[in-house]
Amino acid sequence: MIDPRLIRTDSDMLRRAQKARGESVELVDELVAADEDRRRAIAYSETLRAQQKELGREVAKATAETRPGLLAQAKELAEKVKEAEGGTAVIEERFNELMLMLPNPVFEDVPQGGEDDFTVLEIIGAPRNFEAEGFTPRDHLELGEMLGAIDMERGAKVSGSRFYFLTGYGALLEMALTQYAMAQALEWGFFPMIVPSLVRPSAMEGTGFLGQAAQDVYHLPADDLYLVGTSEVALAAYHSDEILDGDALPLKYVGYSPCFRREAGSYGKDTRGIFRVHWFDKVEFFVYCRPEESEAEHQKILEFEKAFISSLGIPYQVLEVASGDLGLSAARKYDCYGWVPSQQKYREITSTSNCTTFQSRRLNTRARYDDGVGPVATLNGTLCAMTRMIIMILENHQNDDGSVNIPGVLRPYLGGLEVFEPIV
């Protein structure tokens, strides 16, 4: 949710932001009208309520003679109050519904356009020239099968399409990545958390995942719980309904959890291997900070992501995502796309969003500053999405015989092992 005051004070900015996303401008017009209705209704209800309170005091003090008359009056007024408040409730609900639909206004300097209109900010590392090395690179699934690291067939047998088992080296690699990622984050000053992956509707709503992304979310109707698609949900809701200490900001968390995605509407897309799956594990950054510091914090998260990817020897690009491709909650988003030799393409491995005060308003998280209680900004960013990183490592560090060299930084977490050797 954005600051409701903006509806009155800066509706033009909101209209521009809606246009930038390619979303309806009418929503803003509706909101402006709904806000006026709401304010009028509230003022009327308040007046009546004040009258009722006053009359109540008189009833309490009344004598036996004056009491019946006052009671009759009070009864009549109570009717009116009830009616007015009923009306106000309906109007307010309408306003809130509209507010929840309104996305976070995009920063004005975000590149305009849709999915393909991103800006490439940087290209880091160079893809290997396999041709010069004299062999055609295998894709991650073929390598994974040779190494006995990935078992898709049994994943499908047990859980269905887009499920997998990580076996042997695969399981070890994920655990090594997890430990390495956590160790790095700790060194960078983040506070480690293992978070629930089942959450209440309010957590899902507050982080903005029940809007346009709702069809991608698993829901357990018997318990009215949602399976999170990212630990961001739990980390954002962690401080819901709290007033944080402004001096303690920024709060920097790194969370670990499984992530679940229905991937509805992506049938036939990335069906091979573990690139797009219904479940994976992820280490995620989450930062609470002062709104005016959010842009600087966003840059820091991006730098940490880059350092992590670089340390694993993956060639990659840094993109700024265009306005039309931002999620409901993001005002700006940077993605890192790693090189996939078998596809001869860069594919997404990390993503970091500045949600400014969008999530914190919905989740009622604020901070106490020197000049009073005020809003906080939230930011999130991928440190290591396991399946994606496993793909990057297998494909980029493969050898002609199907073996895979283990990046130096991971070796301490694999008992010093330097190469995964094929088992078949």
Added chain:
RNA sequence: GGCGAGAUCGCAUAGUGGUCUAGUGCAGCCGCCUUGAAAGCGGCCAGGUGUAACAGCCUCCAGGGUUCGAAUCCCUGUCUCGCCGCCA
């Protein structure tokens, strides 16, 4: 899963239909006093909405209900605690 008890402005508590505009203690903040500190004394000390600033209004876990009027009575939900059952 069963039974019972509870949820009040940082913490601890009072409050069982109108005087609650929610009291008190502790902690915290400001001032006086003091060489300094403690003690003592005086003041401040929840959030929201709203306003130029006041005022007003809302919030006693949440949502409904009863009533002219609810922190207080009733219903539902959530969470916490205790006991029993089950369990990694």
